[in-house]
Amino acid sequence: MTDKTDQRHQTPTPRPLSADPLEGPATPLPSFMGRRQWLSSCARGTAGALAWTPFGALMAASAAEPVADGAPVRAAHADYTWASLPFGGGGFIDGFLFHPREQGLLYCRTDIGGAYRYDGTARRWLPLLDHLTKPQADLMGVLSLAVDPQDANRLYAACGLYLDAASRDGALLASTDRGATWTIHELGIKIGGNSPGRGSGERLQVDPWHGDTLLLGSSQDGLLRSSDRGRSFQRLPFSPRHVSLVLFDAASGRKGQATRRVYVGSHDQPGLHVSDDGGGSFRRVTETPAQAPQHAAFGPDGVLYVAFAVGDGRHVANPSYATTGSVWKRDTQGRWTDITPVRPGSGARGFGYAGVDADHQRPGRLIVSTFERWADGDDLFLSEDGGRTWAAVGARSTHDLSTHPWLANYKGNTRRPDPMGHWLADVKLDPFNGHRAVYGTGYGLWMTDRLDLATRPASDARVPWRFEVAGIEETATLEIKSPSGGATLLAAMGDVSGAAWEQLDQPPAAGLFAPSNETNRSVDFAQLAPAILARTSDHCATGGYVSVDGGASWKAFGPSPRQARTAQGQRAPTGIVAVSASGGFLVWAPERQAALWSRDKGRTWAPSTGWPASPSPQLWPVADRTVEGVFYLHDRSAGTVLASLDGGASFAPVITGLPVVNDADFAQLVVAPGRARDLWLALPDGLLHFPGVDEPMQRLPLVAQAWMLALGKAAPGASTHALYLWGQVSPAEGAPAQEGLFRSDDAGQRFVRIDDPQHRYGRLLSMAADPLKHGVVFLAPHGRGVVVGRPKGQA
Template identity: 40%
Template sequence: MNPIKPLLGALLALAGATASAQPPAPPTTPYDWRAVEIVGGGFVDGIVFHPTMPGLAYARTDMGGAYRRDTATGRWLPLLDGLSLADVNLMGVESVAVDPHDADAVYLACGTYTSPAAPNGALLRSSDRGRTFQRTDLPFKLGANEGGRGNGERLMVDPNDGRVLYLGTRYAGLWRSTDRAATWRRVDAFPDAAWRRDASDGPPPSWGGSDGKATINFIVFDPTSSTRGQPSRTIYAGVSVVGRPGLWVSRDAGASWAPVPGGPTLHRPMRAALAGDGRLYIAYAIEPGPHRMKDGSVWRLDPRSGSWADITPAPPGATDPFGYATVAVDPRDPKRLLASTAGRGKGDELFHSVDSGATWKPLFTTATFDASAAPYVADTHLHWLFDVKINPANPDHAIFTTGYGGWETFNLTAADKGQPTTWQVMSRGIEETVALALHSPTTGVPLVTAIGDYSGFVHTDLDKPAPGNPKPPFFGNTHDVTGAEAAPEVVVRIGHARDGGKNLGYSLDGGATWREPRAVPAGKPVGDGFIAVSADGKAWVWTPKGQVPHVSHDRGDSWTPVKGLPAGTRVVADRANPRRFHAMALFEDQLFGSNDAGLSFSARPLALPDGPVMRPASGVHNHSNRGDDRGGQDRLYATPGREGDLWLAAFHGLYRGGDGQAMKRLPAVSQIHAFGFGRAAPGSSVPSLYLVGTVAGQYGIFRSTDGGNGWQRINDDAHQWGLILQISGDPKVFGRVYVGTHGRGVVYGDPRPQSTADIADRPGRP
């Protein structure tokens, strides 16, 4: 008797019983999704033009997926929006590769972090330009959001044999595939001594990630070293080391490797470009970047003679330290070059040469920049130019990347004649911001956002870029934004101020203009934490991160420490009674209430029906075993228009209670990452509920129009965006919902219309 068969039968029977006990999956309500236009917002760290298909290009980002450019409109189309929360690590794209002889093939090396808790990376391969992918899990980690992420390209397709790809990694050496990225094997012939750090390397670079290990930064094939159908024999690999050879070469299709003699060793090779005349150009810097650095250079190698030439456009100095991020060659003209500085404090520069680097001229000193496609970038200096490319099909078209997207010109040949160039934002369609809070007022503008790394935005038109950074004050990071339920003209935001401003800004006209308060709470009022505004807009309670909450009744002219609340306690305003505020200490099993406009709070037990919640263990990258601590879970929410009516969106489930009523758990919801309210359905008196999490065993974005008794899934598998931190309905438009992602910006959804009349009834849509 085979003992496996009865065991398998028992397991199948148990699985069937479990499945029958599981509530049915929620029905689906189809939605249409669009980006709330910010444009850019994050580090686009790589651009890859297809060498033979005009107009075809790809962009990679450090944590917001990859994009393909639409040749008809010039917009960038996201390729990885279908990644679920379970695969959020793949939203960071380490490298992109295309096959010169197959315009439909594209390859993505994905993996965001190399920390011990991070999953391994994966190689995604597509035969339809990224519309669909097949996946190969890799036996090592990738670090798309770590130091050196602007280097590359680490992944390359052999231009003579599309079956062959090479991938340089951060700590696992060099890898090769011979079946179009379906399987991979380590290239043992590439010596560990070439890339492993040892004591002679000195202290690791001050850039974090990958434990300071050297990494293989780029792969370059020489297409003239073989014939079509046979693997290229000459392959270069750049390794991020200092004090020893950083450029290695194989001349036998990867069977053996040796350092290229005579090369510079003072700096790290960052990026390289092979010109049509066989010369290799390499940008060097003392740090991998993208942060500030002190030194760097640009070199030219003539492989035929083995000679090296230092062609650095402008040597860094003690009073003007910087490195060089990249050098680009015009595919049509091997003497025409572009090179960008890296980490320059006063703003980076792009140099131009028409004589193979013998002479250079800076472009930005005479260039003009049109920021109308993303007005906020006018406030940000040029930085993180870690990739520059000249379009193979158009010598007038060049692109460079930045920490907030990138720029492009269509008159580059003007520089050949010594004339000024003009640049415009190239990032339309790319949305790589992190939304930390969403506020949709009861009247007025559709949405106000709190965005990591920026001042946030007032979105007067969801389909057009916001007018710019709201100020004063000018924030380098906006952590929270909210407003008054019955006085929607009052909007308050907090963040990290720049240029000596306060860490709080407020508007009395619905976001049209902004002011700074006279004072901020005593202590260390950094811009983190939470802000709550009473229903009439007259009382503001600010909880700086880890500090005692403070309240102001005079628009920030003065602040008073709140009585009765533990330090760091988030406060929410009652959305009906302006004298009332609510708060919660989830892991201490306490609720708090204020009836004196936030001056003092009294405590009572939270008393969840399934018992107290254990404090989570600390995690990494803002994560714990209860999700990302910037998300909307484990928070208290007050129902719009209903005094004392509270919801607890706990990570493990949804609860409701309030005045005189104990918290009760609602069925079906087993996990929450974000929660919010929206306009009631026609004929209903209860606000719609929105959540991101797991309902009846299914993860997704859900809406309830009956107080949480029933749910509909409103997204689909093509619209998941990795990690979602925030969600909010619009109180002005039934069904409209705003979703704040971690790296894919803010998107909004509307129920899919059944007729043209339905479309016409939706404000804010063309």
């Protein structure tokens, strides 16, 4: 096998199935050895079948017979370049932060995809947290950012994902070079960067006159103060537990002395609080409503503006669950005034206010955003007279959808008024140019340099918003596949359906998979007929789609016995679909349900027999890439691998005695193309290879932990697929294992490390490797879109 010119973009010719493959006759069962004969031969170890025996015996055999002759050599390092595949946004941007004294210095935070710094010259965002490792992966959830007004190089981030006991504790990340490098200070408490209420802020603040002092409003542990730039924190006497924002009043301090007045908002005891002794004590600002402050800002004249919202009683507000809200201001005499632009209604017409910012150059000019305004669509409101009158910005706006093909699909698929987007959690004005504004949505951000057009009288001019997301890739990509023909990469994505890349340096030309039905759980292709595709989709009434033309068109699954709703009445996740080698069979495993199989490309479905009653929420069927109609399944809770030889109609165990794997741990079964029954099994305690007919199981001695793997085109002159592994690998047998991404060109006898300290990406959700170009691997990190790695110098 030699590395020749990439042949993928010659459109593949699918194997003829019928005049209309979706409506034609059912595919006949394969004519190879019958299931009962094949299973019995597995136990006997006869020719033509794998000699699969209990795991303990296999381990003993592998210890007695080394995998390779000679001692394993030390793993080398291969220079790789890493880059995001261009898609553009795709996730929730929940906060922005301009430096008040450094022109052009802008940051944004995301709930699951880290933080970014904006390069205004290149008009591109630079990711700041891609260096995080697997144990640090939860720190990709950024609850709050803070800058030091006296030192533009200092940046802080309060990070963590969830609040449950199983989640990693949060940390305070500190940088002295604008996020290029970081020091991690563990907090010992949970931080909910992807928990309800995350759209409010900022919760983390640096004292504008005393840079050693930081205040951090936590998700459930109250208000904390640090006197050593975030190295340690102490709890302050503030009774609410869930802080929504912190804001120093710079007018109450002076250089070298701590600021005296601090405003703090709370979610769990909704209301605004103030301290006049630097946080030593607090009192409730009773002139304001019993609603949670979402954002607050001072104008250049010292007037304070606050946006409020309140949740539904069971959940705190922002970005969801708002029932009502308001906007208030405090003048320099301490008088509070309600300046709400539009009053929320009741029921479905309820909504909240989230973002608020003041023009630093023009006193009385401010902007606010709504969220959860389902009936009329969320909007921005702009005032130039301190909130006495307001202009709705949406009615005077245009949004350019042409730069990102998927946007037209996405916006056209919305089920409610959506002129400005949804989840408008934050809006900011450039402190040096109040006509420049940026606001976030649930799918990216919009920026303009002409906000002044929103209030220009007697004018037909519109505020031109551009989707300024170059460099931001935040899709929650749930599964990726690199087919043997057709598109270079297929991706199933949370919230935004999925897409196919033809060229890796361009956004998906066709936009999203169409019909676009929000979350797609999985996608697969037929190895020997790659124009045949299938995907599962939570918002599709029948659960998924099939394509026979490489994704140019899709037809919905036919009716099935699947339960479309959970016992609680919620939409049931549609789970995983696998496509057989030639595309004649599908096996579909909805989450927490028994599997179904189809022999007519999804037109009809029947239950699979022998499917395990596993407590694991999701079981993952995979197809043999060489033999039509053969499927496999790793049942992690029972320590078994099952197989089906009849297109998915029935499954039976063929490997037993494997270690049981907890649902929280990684495990993956991968089938190699080109040879029947060539299985790789990644486990928390190593990597197993079942090479095929009449060959014993091999345990790879250098692999301490295998979390995820992919197989790609063989190296020039090699006879085995290139193996890409995310896990822990020892540089030599007996040496301490190292965490990272590795490649092996000789079936795991030797590994080279391909990641670097700047590109670790936290937690991966999926991996794929290019079957037509050696060295190319694709990653789907949690909340970071899709990343491609190539050997340095490779086009």
